[in-house]
Amino acid sequence: xxxxxxxxxxxxxxxxxxxxxxxxxxxxxxxxxxxxxxxxxxxxxxxxxxxxxxxxxxxxxxxxxxxxxxxxxxxxxxxxxxxxxxxxxxxxxxxxxxxxxxxxxxxxxxxxxxxxxxxxxxxxxxxxxxxxxxxxxxxxxxxxxxxxxxxxxxxxxxxxxxxxxxxxxxxxxxxxxxxxxxxxxxxxxxxxxxxxxxxxxxxxxxxxxxxxxxxxxxxxxxxxxxxxxxxxxxxxxxxxxxxxxxxxxxxxxxxxxxxxxxxxxxxxxxxxxxxxxxxxxxxxxxxxxxxx
Amino acid sequence: xxxxxxxxxxxxxxxxxxxxxxxxxxxxxxxxxxxxxxxxxxxxxxxxxxxxxxxxxxxxxxxxxxxxxxxxxxxxxxxxxxxxxxxxxxxxxxxxxxxxxxxxxxxxxxxxxxxxxxxxxxxxxxxxxxxxxxxxxxxxxxxxxxxxxxxxxxxxxxxxxxxxxxxxxxxxxxxxxxxxxxxxxxxxxxxxxxxxxxxxxxxxxxxxxxxxxxxxxxxxxxxxxxxxxxxxxxxxxxxxxxxxxxxxxxxxxxxxxxxxxxxxxxxxxxxxxxxxxxxxxxxxxxxxxxxxxxx
Numbered sequence: 001x002x003x004x005x006x007x008x009x010x011x012x013x014x015x016x017x018x019x020x021x022x023x024x025x026x027x028x029x030x031x032x033x034x035x036x037x038x039x040x041x042x043x044x045x046x047x048x049x050x051x052x053x054x055x056x057x058x059x060x061x062x063x064x065x066x067x068x069x070x071x072x073x074x075x076x077x078x079x080x081x082x083x084x085x086x087x088x089x090x091x092x093x094x095x096x097x098x099x100x101x102x103x104x105x106x107x108x109x110x111x112x113x114x115x116x117x118x119x120x121x122x123x124x125x126x127x128x129x130x131x132x133x134x135x136x137x138x139x140x141x142x143x144x145x146x147x148x149x150x151x152x153x154x155x156x157x158x159x160x161x162x163x164x165x166x167x168x169x170x171x172x173x174x175x176x177x178x179x180x181x182x183x184x185x186x187x188x189x190x191x192x193x194x195x196x197x198x199x200x201x202x203x204x205x206x207x208x209x210x211x212x213x214x215x216x217x218x219x220x221x222x223x224x225x226x227x228x229x230x231x232x233x234x235x236x237x238x239x240x241x242x243x244x245x246x247x248x249x250x251x252x253x254x255x256x257x258x259x260x261x262x263x264x265x266x267x268x269x270x271x272x273x274x275x276x277x278x279x280x281x282x283x284x285x286x287x288x289x290x291x292x
Numbered sequence: 293x294x295x296x297x298x299x300x301x302x303x304x305x306x307x308x309x310x311x312x313x314x315x316x317x318x319x320x321x322x323x324x325x326x327x328x329x330x331x332x333x334x335x336x337x338x339x340x341x342x343x344x345x346x347x348x349x350x351x352x353x354x355x356x357x358x359x360x361x362x363x364x365x366x367x368x369x370x371x372x373x374x375x376x377x378x379x380x381x382x383x384x385x386x387x388x389x390x391x392x393x394x395x396x397x398x399x400x401x402x403x404x405x406x407x408x409x410x411x412x413x414x415x416x417x418x419x420x421x422x423x424x425x426x427x428x429x430x431x432x433x434x435x436x437x438x439x440x441x442x443x444x445x446x447x448x449x450x451x452x453x454x455x456x457x458x459x460x461x462x463x464x465x466x467x468x469x470x471x472x473x474x475x476x477x478x479x480x481x482x483x484x485x486x487x488x489x490x491x492x493x494x495x496x497x498x499x500x501x502x503x504x505x506x507x508x509x510x511x512x513x514x515x516x517x518x519x520x521x522x523x524x525x526x527x528x529x530x531x532x533x534x535x536x537x538x539x540x541x542x543x544x545x546x547x548x549x550x551x552x553x554x555x556x557x558x559x560x561x562x563x564x565x566x567x568x569x570x571x572x573x574x575x576x577x578x579x580x581x582x583x584x585x586x587x
Contacts, residue, residue: 033377033380033381035384081564081568084568085567085568088571090567090571092376092377093323093376093377093380094567094571096323096377096380097323097513097517097563097567098563098564098567098568100325100510100563101510101514101560101561101563101564101567102560102564103560104507104510104556104557104559104560104563105557105560105561105564107556108553108554108556108557108560109557111552111553112550112553112554112557116552116553219388219506220388220392223384223385223388226381226384226385227385230381260396261392261393261396261397261398263396264388264389264392264393264396265389265392265393267385267389268385268386268388268389271381271382271385272366272370272382275370275371275374275378275382276370279374279378
């Protein structure tokens with residue numbers, strides 16, 4: 001039983017981490033509470049399932065479609081909302097509100113197009129059960145752990161060793177200084193937004209295929225991702241994965257030991273505890289405190 | 293006529309909500325997206341106490357408001373010591389979790405089915421059971437909130453709130469207890485929302501979690517931003533317009549299964565275009581954008 005709980009927690013955690021990764025990248029570079037990441041997630045999930053159902057395409061094609069749809073939404077958000085707010089030097093709180101409004105708009109557009117009912121994947125590939133140390137997982141779940149971990153490795157390589165990654169980190173540590181040094185801020189931020197949206201679409205597709213998706217569960221999942229990002233340290237790439245796994249394990253253990261209504265509330269407790277004892281998270285740099 | 297009264301009561305309740313949230317958003321410069329959660333806590337406290345325990349309605353109102361004020365500290369204490377962004381995140385997660393508890397704690401809240409047959413209360417011998425009497429009750433609450441809000445924001449305490457909104461460093465250097473002040477105004481705002489929730493529950497007589505979701509919190513914030521944050525009339529006008537317009541659209545003949553989505557889509561578009569093109573809202577005085585210089 002305990003092995004099953006741990007495996008399920010890691011599985012959920014890897015997917016939450018994948019969602020947290022896209023979120024944390026934008027937070028780190030653009031300094032935005034990028035809650036609109038939920039919109040790329042929902043779009044990716046819906047487009048992926050729609051391709052599978054209506055066009056009967058292969059799983060890989062559907063994944064590409066989901067990532068493309070996520071990236072398109074990410075492009076629109078960056079282009080029409082964030083860029084214009086940056087030009088007005090809007091405060092982070094009004095950027096958050098705009099981001100939330102984007103989620104409301106996209107989620108309801110999807111509701112109008114696809115309906116508000118729960119959606120599940122049509123052909124259930126990957127339901128063969130594997131047994132690992134007495135715990136049972138499906139091949140799809142095993143595959144999703146692999147995908148998630150490789151996304152993390154890829155992101156780490158991009159952020160550490162490519163030119164764009166270095167520029168993104170420079171903007172993250174001091175945007176004004178980076179601009180003085182000749183970094184084209186908007187170009188780099190657009191690349192980061194697109195990459196993050198690709199990851200968001202992929203995460204949406206993986207989660208929607210494994211379980212189900214509704215237009216409104218993006219906001220619940222983004223809360224798990226935000227908690228994961230804060231637990232791991234906002235802006236830290238490995239922190240997102242570790243934080244995701246911690247959140248996943250906490251939820252599974254809560255679901256196992258406590259009455260089911262506390263499964264989500266425990267995430268809030270986790271968030272509060274980490275904000276009190278270590279607000280910078282496990283891998284984060286110390287953060288600027290408010291004057292209070 | 294009944295329908296018309298119903299709309300008026302809803303407007304008065306939402307005006308109370310917008311007014312109380314504006315104490316926080318417009319006057320103190322803190323954004324909370326948990327207002328519907330406090331509204332729901334008030335409604336559920338009243339509903340549970342009066343149906344399961346047959347307590348008098350006044351006790352339900354009292355317990356709801358004090359409970360909401362206490363719970364506001366659960367968000368405020370850990371997050372207000374940090375940057376303002378963490379307060380937003382804290383309030384957002386509080387809202388999501390409270391909705392999830394309303395939905396899943398079936399032994400207490402009856403889950404998605406909601407609580408029905410909430411009794412009409414008797415207040416000083418007068419039975420509150422007609423639409424007109426509820427309109428009077430909700431307008432009394434609105435007037436009371438308006439008085440409280442005026443008294444608070446025009447007092448020396450209100451001056452400090454405005455100072456915190458413009459620049460939180462200056463009042464801190466003058467020895468003002470920023471954490472305490474922000475916590476007090478947040479508790480007041482939460483308590484007023486819970487009072488509105490209590491009246492709402494008795495009026496509607498049936499409540500379920502769908503009235504208290506994050507969407508409703510966003511709606512209340514939209515009312516403020518649209519009307520003009522930090523003004524006397526802004527939140528009232530914002531609430532009235534945003535409640536009335538979907539009701540008018542209902543007569544245009546949008547199919548009912550699309551109406552909910554269309555309504556929320558409209559709210560989202562209103563909020564986004566306000567922030568992009570007119571951040572101070574209709575009657576704006578205080579520019580939502582300017583208050584904090586980016587770090």
